[in-house]
Amino acid sequence: MKRQVEAQLPTKFGRFKIIIFADSPEEKTPHFALVHNEINFDQTVTVRIHSECLTGDILGSAKCDCGDQLAQSLSIINKEKGALIYLRQEGRGIGLINKIKAYKLQDEGRNTIDANLELGFEADQRHYDEAIEIMKDLGIKSLRLLTNNPEKINALDSSDIELVDRVPLLSEAQEFNEDYLQVKKELMGHLY
Numbered sequence: 001m002k003r004q005v006e007a008q009l010p011t012k013f014g015r016f017k018i019i020i021f022a023d024s025p026e027e028k029t030p031h032f033a034l035v036h037n038e039i040n041f042d043q044t045v046t047v048r049i050h051s052e053c054l055t056g057d058i059l060g061s062a063k064c065d066c067g068d069q070l071a072q073s074l075s076i077i078n079k080e081k082g083a084l085i086y087l088r089q090e091g092r093g094i095g096l097i098n099k100i101k102a103y104k105l106q107d108e109g110r111n112t113i114d115a116n117l118e119l120g121f122e123a124d125q126r127h128y129d130e131a132i133e134i135m136k137d138l139g140i141k142s143l144r145l146l147t148n149n150p151e152k153i154n155a156l157d158s159s160d161i162e163l164v165d166r167v168p169l170l171s172e173a174q175e176f177n178e179d180y181l182q183v184k185k186e187l188m189g190h191l192y
Contacts, residue, residue, distance in 0.1 A: 093125030
């Protein structure tokens with residue numbers, strides 16, 4: 001995986017540079033980094049590693065907290081001149097079609113873990129090697145990680161990037177995501 005292209009991207013959250021990472025320029029769903037224009041890689045950088053969630057990030061789904069976490073992260077990253085690493089591993093790594101199949105099973109009463117298992121997947125198939133590779137390419141040596149997910153912390157613990165602090169991302173439980181958040185906390189060990 002290598003840098004393919006980069007450009008300026010002003011957003012409602014602030015001014016950033018978007019850097020696309022892929023094995024080839026033909027890749028249709030590459031990972032990317034959104035890097036604040038005034039980032040200082042010689043200091044500890046505030047970083048969010050975010051896995052794609054089309055339904056939450058773009059459509060505002062109330063079934064999860066992904067869109068809320070992304071918006072919170074971008075606000076913090078703008079304020080603290082940090083970076084977002086956006087990984088294209090939709091639906092905890094099972095893809096959009098299977099994610100919607102899992103949603104259908106959840107409509108029938110399964111929780112997010114049981115739905116994935118019934119479809120023949122692990123509860124969470126994501127991995128974070130690419131995020132570490134991207135951070136090394138960018139020059140991030142130490143970071144404050146915006147996350148509730150212990151798997152992201154574990155991935156960093158086995159890398160040579162120093163994790164200085166973990167910053168939780170908190171959102172209020174809503175009618176449609178209360179069970180989802182409970183599963184993340186009680187069965188997946190997410191830190192709130």
